[in-house]
Amino acid sequence: MSVDDAQLDRAFTALGDPVRRAMIAQLSRGPATVNELAEPFPITKQAVSRHIQVLEAAGLITRTRDGQRRPCHLVPSALEALTSWIDEYRLETERRFRRMDAVLKNVKEQEQEQ
């Protein structure tokens, strides 16, 4: 299952900020509200609220309703889509490296036979 290009843009860009990565880390331990997510950081709640909107637009989190609170929840499948994208190219590169190593090994053996 693949995602569209613009969504990959948003997701990778979202992870390119240390505040948002820390939020991801916190949310992996359970849902949290804006206030709870804001607590560790020396920035305003408004700024945190916008970081959350970025994560939500990227599909990395979803939000529910609990009275006046809007808890955030991590979406593991969205994270999985990113690792899939990366792994496709990493694995292809590693395969290529192995093929190249094999070729070099053959060359060496032929040199020894001379």
Add this chain to the structure above:
Amino acid sequence: MSVDDAQLDRAFTALGDPVRRAMIAQLSRGPATVNELAEPFPITKQAVSRHIQVLEAAGLITRTRDGQRRPCHLVPSALEALTSWIDEYRLETERRFRRMDAVLKNVKEQEQEQ
């Protein structure tokens, strides 16, 4: 093996651009020069050169020297560092979901016993 925070910033941000992701895809099929990487895009070589500098600063590629050319090579271990970071939090979230499912199942069973 973990990387420092600023390097994660650069790497994830680097992947948050469709041009740079396309370059990663191309480099997974083999090394390429600035000119070769520029060919698919309707932008100047200078712009491509800077995209390459971003990828290099992020540690995602390295460059060698071949006469007047500067071929780029993908660094699979750098990609692996990113999937590791993501997987840590994805897997923790999935474990938590499974624990929650188990709890809900227990509640259901207790209700049936009443």
Add this chain to the structure above:
DNA sequence: CCTATATTCAACACATCGGTTGATCAAGGA
């Protein structure tokens, strides 16, 4: 030596990002 090719540097324009403050909206509780 002279020229062509590959790449990079420098300066600029414009958009987006990440933060602020102040106002606003929505839900709860005395």
Add this chain to the structure above:
DNA sequence: TCCTTGATCAACCGATGTGTTGAATATAGG
């Protein structure tokens, strides 16, 4: 109803990102 709390909206500011053009550097090759 009134006040508090949680969250968001709007306007603004400085920094950064991505593109451009034009000049500079470095290597290859006649």
